[in-house]
Amino acid sequence: MILPRAETDPFLARIGVVIRAPLLTLTVLLAAFSQSDLSVYLATGLLAAIGVAAALLPQRGARGQGVRCTETLVWSGAVVATGTTDSVLLVYLLAPALVAGLAAGFRSGLVIPGLASASIVLGNAALDGGTPVADYSAIAAQWIVLAVVSVQIGSWFRAQQTTTSPDESQAAQEAAHRLLVQLRTVARRLPGTLSPAATAESLLFDLRRDVDVERGVVLVRSEGQRLIPIAFVGDRPLDWDLELSADTAISEAWTSQQPVVRHRQHGRALGDSPPGASLAVPFSLGLRSFGVLAVECSRPGAYTTPLVQVAADRAASVALPLDTGLLFEEIRSGAVAEERQRMSREIHDGIAQELVYIGYALDNAIAESAGRVAATAMQEVRDEVTRVVSELRMSLFDLRSGVDPLAGLGAALSAHVRLVGAHTGLTVHLSLAEATLRLPPTLEAELLRIAQEAIANVRKHSGATNLWVTCAVDPPAATLVVEDDGHGITQAADSSSFGLRIMGERADRLRGTLSVRQRPDGPGTRVEVQVCGGVRREGAPADSPPAAAAGIASAP
Amino acid sequence: MLMKVLLVDDHELIRHGLRRSFERQDDFEVVAEAGTMQEAVRAAADFLPDVVIMDVRLPDGTGFDATRAIRASHPRMGIVILTMYAGDEQLFAALEVGASSFIPKDAPADDVVDAARHAVAQPTSFSAGDLAEALRRRLNPTGPHLTPREAEVLRLLAEGLAVSGLAKALFISESTTKTHIARLYEKLGASNRTQALMSALRLGLLHNPAGQGHSP
Numbered sequence: 001m002i003l004p005r006a007e008t009d010p011f012l013a014r015i016g017v018v019i020r021a022p023l024l025t026l027t028v029l030l031a032a033f034s035q036s037d038l039s040v041y042l043a044t045g046l047l048a049a050i051g052v053a054a055a056l057l058p059q060r061g062a063r064g065q066g067v068r069c070t071e072t073l074v075w076s077g078a079v080v081a082t083g084t085t086d087s088v089l090l091v092y093l094l095a096p097a098l099v100a101g102l103a104a105g106f107r108s109g110l111v112i113p114g115l116a117s118a119s120i121v122l123g124n125a126a127l128d129g130g131t132p133v134a135d136y137s138a139i140a141a142q143w144i145v146l147a148v149v150s151v152q153i154g155s156w157f158r159a160q161q162t163t164t165s166p167d168e169s170q171a172a173q174e175a176a177h178r179l180l181v182q183l184r185t186v187a188r189r190l191p192g193t194l195s196p197a198a199t200a201e202s203l204l205f206d207l208r209r210d211v212d213v214e215r216g217v218v219l220v221r222s223e224g225q226r227l228i229p230i231a232f233v234g235d236r237p238l239d240w241d242l243e244l245s246a247d248t249a250i251s252e253a254w255t256s257q258q259p260v261v262r263h264r265q266h267g268r269a270l271g272d273s274p275p276g277a278s279l280a281v282p283f284s285l286g287l288r289s290f291g292v293l294a295v296e297c298s299r300p301g302a303y304t305t306p307l308v309q310v311a312a313d314r315a316a317s318v319a320l321p322l323d324t325g326l327l328f329e330e331i332r333s334g335a336v337a338e339e340r341q342r343m344s345r346e347i348h349d350g351i352a353q354e355l356v357y358i359g360y361a362l363d364n365a366i367a368e369s370a371g372r373v374a375a376t377a378m379q380e381v382r383d384e385v386t387r388v389v390s391e392l393r394m395s396l397f398d399l400r401s402g403v404d405p406l407a408g409l410g411a412a413l414s415a416h417v418r419l420v421g422a423h424t425g426l427t428v429h430l431s432l433a434e435a436t437l438r439l440p441p442t443l444e445a446e447l448l449r450i451a452q453e454a455i456a457n458v459r460k461h462s463g464a465t466n467l468w469v470t471c472a473v474d475p476p477a478a479t480l481v482v483e484d485d486g487h488g489i490t491q492a493a494d495s496s497s498f499g500l501r502i503m504g505e506r507a508d509r510l511r512g513t514l515s516v517r518q519r520p521d522g523p524g525t526r527v528e529v530q531v532c533g534g535v536r537r538e539g540a541p542a543d544s545p546p547a548a549a550a551g552i553a554s555a556p
Numbered sequence: 557m558l559m560k561v562l563l564v565d566d567h568e569l570i571r572h573g574l575r576r577s578f579e580r581q582d583d584f585e586v587v588a589e590a591g592t593m594q595e596a597v598r599a600a601a602d603f604l605p606d607v608v609i610m611d612v613r614l615p616d617g618t619g620f621d622a623t624r625a626i627r628a629s630h631p632r633m634g635i636v637i638l639t640m641y642a643g644d645e646q647l648f649a650a651l652e653v654g655a656s657s658f659i660p661k662d663a664p665a666d667d668v669v670d671a672a673r674h675a676v677a678q679p680t681s682f683s684a685g686d687l688a689e690a691l692r693r694r695l696n697p698t699g700p701h702l703t704p705r706e707a708e709v710l711r712l713l714a715e716g717l718a719v720s721g722l723a724k725a726l727f728i729s730e731s732t733t734k735t736h737i738a739r740l741y742e743k744l745g746a747s748n749r750t751q752a753l754m755s756a757l758r759l760g761l762l763h764n765p766a767g768q769g770h771s772p
Contacts (some may be wrong), residue, residue, distance in 0.1 A: 239735050270734040348613065352640055353567040356661045360573030363665035367580055382664065389662035393642040400641075419643060422689055433703045435739060 016099055020055040023095040024048055030088040040088065043078035047089055050074045054096070059103040065111065068096040072115050080123035090143050097147040101154020109151035113144045196220065196325035197476065197511055197532075200231035203293065203318050208233065210310050212302040214276075216295035219250070220283075220326060220440070227254070227292060228438055229475045232532065238475065240294070241267040242437065250294050253280035257289055259312050261303045265296040277302040281315040285323050333442045337402065344399035352392045359385040394423065394459075398452045402445060409444040409473065410434045413451055417469055424459050426467045433472040433535070440476075443531065446506050447471075447480055450514075453503050454482035454527040462486025464524060477532035478512075485524040503527070558585040559676050562605035564596040564622065565638070566615050574609060577665035584672070593617035593625075600626045600633065607634035607672045607679075610655070612641060620653045627654035634675030638668065644690045651682050658684035702743065702761060709736045714753055714762055 024047075031044040054071045058064050072093070079087045093116055100109035120140050200218035207213060215234030219227040219242065227242045227250070244251045248267040253260040265276040276298040283291040293315045303311075362382040366375050397419060403412045410432040421428040438444070451469065458467050464486030472479045500516060507514035512531035519526045561578050563571045563586060571589045578584040587603045590596040593614045600608060608626060612619040623635050636657040637650040650658040656675035659668055663685070674683060684690070702710065705726075712722050723733040741748075744755045756762045 239731065239738070268734075270738045271731075348640055349567075352661075353570055356640070357567070357569035357573045359662070360570070360577060360665045364573065364576045364580065367577075367666075386662050386664070390660075393640060393660065393662060396640065397642040422644075422686065423642065431703065433706075433739075434743070 015102055016057075016059045017055045019098050019102075020051050020095045023092050024051045027089055027092045030091070034088050040082050043082045043089060047075060047078045047092060051092070051095065054099075059099060064103050065100070065108065068100050068112055069115055071096045072112050073119055076116055076119035076123055080120060080127055090139070093143055093147045094150045097150035098154040101151035101156075102158045103154075105158060106151060106155035109155055110148065112151065113147040116147060117141075117144050194321075194325045194328050195511060196322050196329065197230045199318055199322050199325055201233075203314060203322075204231055204233045204295075207293075207295065207311060207314055211279075211295065211307050212297045212299060213295045214297040216293070218291065218293055218322075220291035220322075221289070222438070222441060226438070228440055230440055232476050238435075238437065239268050239270065241269045249278050249280040250292050253282045253292050253294075254289050257282050257284050259308050261308060263300060265298065266294060274298065276300060279303045279308060279311060281308075281311050283315055283319045283322060285319055290319075290323055290326070329440075329442045333445060337445075340399045344396050347392060347399070348396055352389065352396070355385055355389050355392065359389060390423065391460075394419075394456070398456070401448075403441065403448055408434065408438055409447060410471065412444075412448050413469065413471055416448070416452060416455070417467075420455055420459060420467070425465070426459065427465060429466065429468045431468070431470045433470075435474045437473075437475040439473060439478060439531075443478070443510055446510050447478060447529065447531075450503050450506050450529050451480055451482060453499050453506075457499050457527075458482065458484040458486065458525070462488075462525060472535035474535045477535050478530075479534040480529045482527045483519050483524060485519070485522055488518055488523055488525055503529075559583055559607060559673075560585055560587040560603065560605040561672065562586075562588045562590065562596070562599050562603060562608045564590045564599075564608060564614070564619065565611040566591045566613070567611075570611070574665065574668060577669055578672070581669060584669070591615070593619075593622040596622045597625045600630060604630075605633065606676045607636060607656075609636050609638055609668065609672060612637060612639040612646065620649050623650070623655050624653040632679050634672065634677075634679040636668065636671045636675050644686075644694065647684055647686065647690050648694070650684070656680070656682060658682075658687075660685075702740070706736055706740050706743070707761070709733070709740055710752075710756055710761060713737070713740075713749060714756070 028044055028048060031040050034040065050071050054067050057067045059067075075089065075092055075096070078089050082089055093113075097109065097112045100112045117140060121137075200220075204213070204216045204218060207216065213233065215238075216232070217229045217238060217240075218231040219229055222228045225244055227244065229238060229242075232238060240250070241248050242250065244254055246267060249260040249262045250266065259279065259281045262278045264273045264278065266278045266280075267273050276296060277300055278294070278296040281293045282289045283293065293311065295311070359382060362378055362385060366378050366382065369375050369378070398416075401412065401416065403409055413432065414430055417428045417430050420426060439447070451471070455467065455469070458464055462484045464484035466485045468481070468483040470479075470481040470483075503516075504514050507529050510529075510531050512529050513534075515526075515528050517526055518524075561584055563574055563578075565571050565574075568591070571591075575586045575589070578586050587605055588599040590599045591614075593616045596608070596610065596614070599605075608623075610619040610623055614622065619637055619639075623637065626633060626635060634657075635655045636659060637655045638659050638661055639646050639650075640661045642660070647658050656679045657671040659671050667685075671683065708726065709722060712725055717725065719730055719733055719737070722737075723730045726733065728736075741752050744752045744761075753762070
């Protein structure tokens with residue numbers, strides 16, 4: 001990037017001197033030590049004078065270029081006058097050439113060697129009985145080539161210098177701005193969606209048309225060198241060994257960055273892998289793998305070389321959108337987390353403290369008006385303030401809590417539920433069925449938020465005595481159920497419809513479904529979120545009678 | 557002899573409200589106010605109050621750090637920590653840095669005054685409204701929650717059944733059984749049957765084969 005800079009650039013002013021001084025000294029020394037006549041000393045003196053002047057004059061823009069052209073013309077005159085081919089002054093051409101490359105860039109810099117060659121030819125032609133054309137052109141050509149190389153070197157340094165100039169921070173900001181504008185444009189124009197899960201799912205479905213796939217999964221890298229599934233086809237549960245340290249086709253594909261075919265199905269976490277065939281294809285961009293496409297079937301030899309190629313091509317074609325989607329989610333969840341922290345600080349330092357003050361002020365007023373009728377009314381207001389401050393404390397806790405990358409969704413849910421149990425009269429029943437595998441972190445965070453919102457609704461509006469929270473995770477599928485035995489949705493729906501909408505939006509982002517309806521076995525409400533079709537309960541078919549009462553369902 | 561109070565909170569309004577509450581009492585006197593951690597530590601040394609009312613969030617640090625610093629040089633000074641934040645971690649942090657009392661900011665001003673009086677009388681003891689419950693929660697950490705099926709698998713494992721026997725007893729396939737076992741091991745942080753049974757005993761899961769999860 002070329003940035004406008006002041007006409008008097010200190011760096012270029014210095015470089016004009018720094019480059020010319022040694023070349024000038026060299027030329028003068030060469031002239032002094034050569035067995036020369038007076039004309040050489042005169043020409044050298046003239047060149048030295050113009051060189052010093054050129055070093056002190058500005059280097060940038062048209063004036064700089066004019067100075068260098070004059071310098072070059074004087075040089076060629078001096079060269080021609082001192083015998084062209086054996087002139088000791090030839091070396092000085094490098095000075096204007098280098099400075100031109102630095103100050104004006106490669107193209108404008110080329111004027112200097114061009115001018116030098118033309119003026120030498122003309123000078124020699126004008127000088128009767130000058131050096132024979134063949135002689136001087138051979139020597140002159142060498143120096144012209146050197147001069148061109150100097151211009152090139154000069155312009156390269158110029159590029160280096162420009163990018164690391166004091167304007168660096170502004171340059172970085174401009175680059176960031178341009179990138180973000182591009183990102184916005186691209187995100188708006190993208191066909192389909194940026195969701196990595198959607199990309200991965202369509203890859204699996206497409207692949208199934210050409211290749212025998214009984215079970216297939218798209219795995220992506222998560223924190224701590226773990227692979228987590230983001231899309232899946234076939235029978236559940238996924239009992240493959242996904243350890244990157246294990247000797248499996250998946251870990252081999254990850255490490256070697258090559259497709260790996262094995263003559264058994266994928267390695268199981270427990271027990272032997274069944275007979276059949278398995279294939280693992282890494283997703284890579286540049287020099288790093290960021291995921292693996294793994295499929296298997298029970299037919300031995302199903303994955304022939306051409307089919308492996310088909311799978312590899314498909315994987316390669318989605319690598320970029322997949323990684324883009326993953327990056328986008330990472331950036332968004334980072335921004336969301338930061339925003340939640342900011343909101344929590346703002347509430348904490350703003351309205352919360354003011355309410356606490358109002359509470360204390362009421363306490364003081366009540367104490368000072370002891371016995372009077374007004375005190376009773378004020379005490380009612382004080383109780384309400386206490387309730388609101390408690391509510392704010394819960395909200396602050398929600399805003400500040402997230403899913404610990406090491407502990408997982410279950411731990412975050414139980415911490416939250418424990419706090420709710422402690423601060424309210426609710427009896428909380430938590431049931432977790434987490435698989436050994438984890439969900440992607442962004443999905444875990446969204447599920448925690450939905451649970452918090454649903455629990456907050458129960459706390460505030462339901463009048464319930466029992467709260468049941470059930471969370472089943474079988475990546476990439478998950479089911480979260482929050483139930484209560486309160487007075488049901490008819491009363492709650494109006495006052496919490498904002499909460500319901502937020503939950504719906506969150507479920508949308510997970511490409512899951514949200515249903516809110518009457519609890520099937522008793523009074524109260526049941527909120528259920530299913531991701532990737534949800535986790536089936538053992539022995540029962542997919543547990544979903546259509547939303548009976550005033551349910552809202554968000555389409556994936 | 558009046559008890560001297562130092563109020564630490566970066567919000568002037570809060571200090572103002574609390575000052576009035578303390579000055580209404582005939583046994584307290586607010587000798588200084590501070591809005592930062594540094595001011596608090598300095599004021600504690602300069603005014604030698606009998607009790608410090610300390611907010612948790614301060615612009616230059618936390619009330620916990622300030623408490624630790626003050627406690628190091630004033631072992632008999634009463635320190636009441638006042639917080640907006642919910643969660644047991646806050647309470648235990650207050651206990652750990654040597655506070656005398658812990659009060660949430662939704663409590664009425666009289667509670668703060670009572671806590672201050674208590675802190676002056678017994679600066680080295682610790683009191684908090686939710687202390688007993690929080691301790692109980694900490695002593696019985698919510699261990700792994702087993703599904704009813706996993707609890708059953710655990711019980712059968714404890715009886716010494718092999719995978720095939722388990723599968724028969726539960727009328728499920730061997731591969732499903734293995735999945736259940738894998739999840740059970742994961743939840744118990746075990747890599748084999750002996751470890752799993754040991755940690756299940758330690759967590760009290762084997763006395764309660766129905767599991768801790770209740771379905772509505």
